Amino acid sequence: MRSIVFDIETVQIEEGSFDAANMELTICCTYDSATDTYDSFLKEDLPRLWQLFEQADALVGYNSDHFDIPVLNKYYPGDLGKLHSIDLLKDIYASLGRRIKLDAVAEGTLGAKKSGHGSQAMVWWKQGDIDSLRKYCLKDVELTKRVFDYMRENGSVKYKELGKNHEIKIDTSKWESGTTKPLTFTLGF
16 A cells, blocks of 8 residues: 655634634645655645645545645645545544544654644744754654554554553554545646
8 A cells, every 4th residue: 555644734824713724835744655755845846746645545644634635625626535544633533532642642652752833833934944844844744654654553552641651442444445546636647
């Protein structure tokens, strides 16, 4: 299965709402399992990103069905929601009954932490510090990929809360059996 692990960073269009409809894409970073490579895409690179997504068997993210895909769909000529998506937070929520931040999952599962906050990413964007923004987003993709690999191998995930590690079982049985086919909205066939 060719999976594309991805994460986006955004800025608010209008102050006050963090809803996907009120967010503008600044960068999308990816990991491609077929080539074992990381990459980053600014808005001018989106045609290249669409080609990558369209060749994937699954898009893998953290809170991606609720946030990342709806933001990206504002720029995509089709519907990314038709691609097979594995949203790690959605699976954690299904097992635990509540949401857990990626930072708590990475710390509990991997002993690693995020390199910053989404609010800092907005500041870097406004300051034109694309290198710091890119490094932050790529680190989130790396953590998401490592958590995904752990969940796939172990059928569980850990998270740290109130100084203690907790483990929950995750049903990964549907991850490899996506029913969607790659899209071809932007490929030149």
